[in-house]
Amino acid sequence: MEPLKSSSKVYRAVSVYFKRWNIDPAKGILIAASGGIDSTALMAALARYRDFNKKELPLHALYVNHNLRTGEEIEEDWSGLRAAARLCSVPVHRIDVPENDIARSASALHEGVEAAARRARYEALDVWLNRLNLGYIALGHTLDDLVETMIMRFFQGCGVSGLHGIPPLRGNRIRPLLEVSKAELGELVRELGLPFSEDSSNREDWYLRNRIRNELIPVLAREFPSMAGSLGKSARFFRQEEAVLQEEALRRIPWSLGKNRAETDVPVFFSAPEALRVRSLLSLIHYYLPGSSRVPRDFLSVKELSYYRKNAVLLRGHGFTLRKEDARLIFVPSVVFPVKTRYVKRIFRGSDGTIAEFRYSWGSRMPAEGHGTALALTESSRGKTLFLRSRRLSDSIRTPGGSKRLKDIYRELGVSEDSRDKIPVLQVGDEVAAVFGSLFGYRDVLAEGYQDFPAPQAGDVLSIQRMETGIGR
Structure with a gap:
């Protein structure tokens, strides 16, 4: 591939973004890749930045299959993405979320399928970011996405903090193309001859964002042709004003x-x-x-x-x-969110049956070390979805004496009502397999240290370390 010309708006956007937000690309970047125009253009722009500047820039891409579309569409996305990644000299990885996993997660959290899919995608990206020892996750949000978000939040009601739309930088998640339109990205991808796919669900009108994109924005754009650019500028102004207000809030109201x-x-x-x-x-x-x-x-x-x-x-x-x-x-x-936002954490396993390292924070910043226990799975649990979640009143678990309700076990162990919601439950497939700190004799899962029954506090960490399958360590 020929070096991207410095006059390209997409290339300039990446270069300016790194300087404006003090991003150190040498730490390495994991690209959230779907095979669509946006993420393909992002991958190409980052690869061109690496090659044109002859910089040390470790690049990887991750494709997350949510299993929400037909197998044919999924494989078409994956095939095109692999071809584009080869042309960009970017290693690409894939993770498949088990079928019906997103629906279960959405039901457990009382949220939409889109939100549950986004949660699964970010969890997978975090896992692979640590596995590859990279510094940033690059997301392909564009100026079009920013405009859609600002319009939605305006009509839903919000203040300045909501009107600045999608943040260009949040933690280790970067969005280098937030000031570039989708049309400009399409021109770049076609100019470079990179394959890409289009998610058929983007044309459906059952999602609010799709209705705004396909019906409302075209009407507004006819009346206000420069709307996207103007709202992009407004978002920058709102971010600046919000930063000043936030700084003043910290000064006026100091917290211990x-x-x-x-x-x-x-x-x-x-x-x-x-x-x-x-x-x-x-x-x-x-x-x-x-x-x-x-x-x-x-x-x-x-x-x-x-x-x-x-x-x-x-x-x-x-x-x-x-x-x-x-x-x-x-x-x-709170250690556990209210019923409508109870935590559910998906645990990803490698293709060899190992459990990837997993750390979960109980509502505070992630400490360097924390409480933990070890889990190992036998072959009979291979391929089943793993969730770490808060308890449900109907939960029961297998014991040597047969199935028993968790609330009865808690009562026998003297666990207070307040503590019961603080103790995470491990679900394997559709069954409760173990409770943090206690095994209760389930045949497929072994938890060490079950003599204690600690109620996690905010800041405590449950760590499931990577290990081979099989009972014991």
Whole structure:
């Protein structure tokens, strides 16, 4: 492939993005690749940046098959992606989410299939990022995606923090093409002769985003031809204003941050304007509950009258509790989210039957070390979906004496009601296989250290280490 000309807008966008956001490409990049135009153009642009600048830039691509479309479409995507990756000299990897896995996850979390698929995709990307020892995950979001998001949030109701749309950088996830249109990416891919596919579901109208893309935006674009560019500029302005407000919120409302809670003075909190109070709480949510879903602004509006209430819970939900104790305001992250947002964590296994390393944070920042136990699976569990989730009232588990309900076992062991929701359940296929810290005699799973029954606190980590299959270590 010939070097990409420096005049190309796509190439310039990548180069400018790295400089603007202080990205060090030498740490390596994992590309979220679907085989479509956006991710194929992203892969080509990053490869061209690497080759044109003669820089050390480890590049890999990961294709996640959600098993939501026909096998023919999936294999067509994969075949085209592999061909494009060869032309770009980028190694490409694939992971297949078991059939019906996304539907189960969506049902367990009371969320849509799109959200469940996105969750599975990001989990897979995180696993492979660590496996390949790379620094960033590159996502192919474009200016078109940004415009769609801004329009959706505007009509759904939001503040400045929502109107800036998709963040260009969040943690280790980078979006170098957020200021480039899908049409420009299409021109690049066709110019380079790279194969690509189109997801047929993008043409269906049962998704809100598709209806906005296919029906509303064409109408708006006819009246406002420069709409996309204008909204892109507005997003930058909103991000700048939000950054200033966030900094002011941290200055006006200082919090004392602990492992499992944060505290501030009640008079200090309520002396700040409501907009700063909301941002102050959002900063705590991002700190203690990384990756949590977007919290409605109205929910975070603590009214001034709450200042005069005696010791009371002011907010509860979305993974945290905010309560007033005398002259102190206390923010406590929940170990387990409420029923509608209970945690479900998918565990990916290698093709050789091994369990990839898996770490799960109980609502706080990921510490370097934490509590853990080891699990090993026998051949009879091969190919089954693994979930780590919070308990359900109907859960039962096999024991040497037959099937037994978890709530009865908890009662016999003296586990309090409050602790029961804090203890994760391992589901293999459709059955409960084990409970963190206890085996209960299930024949296919071995958990060490089951004599103890620790209730995880915010910040604790369950680590399932990579090991060979078979009972024992």
